[in-house]
Amino acid sequence: MSRISLSRVFAVTCLAAGFGWSVAAAADKPTENAGPCPDCPKMKAAPKVPAEKGCCAKCQPEKAPAPKPAAEPQKGPPTGKGPGGKDEAFASDRDTFHFLLENHKEIKRTVKKLDNGVETVTESDNTEVTKKIQEHVPAMYERLKSGKGVRYWDPLFAEAFKHGKKMKLTIENTKAGVKVVETSDEADVAKIIQAHADVVSKFVEKGFEEARKEHPVPAPEKKK
Numbered sequence: 001m002s003r004i005s006l007s008r009v010f011a012v013t014c015l016a017a018g019f020g021w022s023v024a025a026a027a028d029k030p031t032e033n034a035g036p037c038p039d040c041p042k043m044k045a046a047p048k049v050p051a052e053k054g055c056c057a058k059c060q061p062e063k064a065p066a067p068k069p070a071a072e073p074q075k076g077p078p079t080g081k082g083p084g085g086k087d088e089a090f091a092s093d094r095d096t097f098h099f100l101l102e103n104h105k106e107i108k109r110t111v112k113k114l115d116n117g118v119e120t121v122t123e124s125d126n127t128e129v130t131k132k133i134q135e136h137v138p139a140m141y142e143r144l145k146s147g148k149g150v151r152y153w154d155p156l157f158a159e160a161f162k163h164g165k166k167m168k169l170t171i172e173n174t175k176a177g178v179k180v181v182e183t184s185d186e187a188d189v190a191k192i193i194q195a196h197a198d199v200v201s202k203f204v205e206k207g208f209e210e211a212r213k214e215h216p217v218p219a220p221e222k223k224k
């Protein structure tokens with residue numbers, strides 16, 4: 001009897017110990033199938049990675065987008081309009097060159113290329129147009145000297161205003177318009193003057209159609 005009870009006690013003890021171990025082992029297992037993932041509802045299992053990583057390796061929570069850099073401050077000299085340097089003269093200067101573009105068919109122009117620039121004559125038989133040409137040229141000369149440019153979106157004009165202080169302009173009013181001699185001691189600047197004079201001739205020929213286009217900066221002179 002005592003023999004039987006001893007072996008029974010031993011068997012029961014072993015069973016109990018085995019059950020306890022398996023319960024403990026199950027508790028140590030990763031928490032698979034323990035419920036939906038709190039960060040990614042599509043996953044049926046709880047995350048297998050530490051909570052600080054946010055979620056399972058397959059499905060990291062979305063990171064907040066990096067903040068956009070602040071808008072660059074405007075570079076270069078002040079413009080005739082816009083935040084960099086809206087000036088009082090801009091509206092009237094714009095009205096003048098718009099008037100000239102509208103009435104381009106009434107303008108005649110000749111351009112003579114000089115070694116260091118251009119000599120131009122721009123005239124009209126319409127006295128109103130003559131008056132506007134005579135207003136426009138000294139106003140633009142002022143802008144070249146002050147650096148308060150216009151039309152910065154057009155590469156050639158941006159370049160002209162960059163070098164405005166190196167340009168010399170003599171303006172002579174004729175009966176019907178202006179005669180201009182525009183030169184520079186620097187060969188590259190003289191090329192810009194000539195390219196600009198060609199663009200003014202295109203404005204005269206085509207009006208607004210040409211004014212909507214950008215114009216390239218001429219290639220610099222090759223160094224000898």
Ligand code: HEM
Binds near residue numbers: 104136182197204
């Ligand atoms: C049919 C229209 C236009 C006429 C007849 C005209 C006429 C002229 C003339 C005669 C000059 C002096 C230089 C030269 O003869 O080459 C000049 C210079 C100038 N014009 Fe006009 N222009 C016109 C349109 C414009 C427009 C649309 C702009 C700008 C939005 C403009 C901006 C300038 C500037 C910045 C200068 C000085 C730059 C330089 O001479 O190098 N012009 N324009």
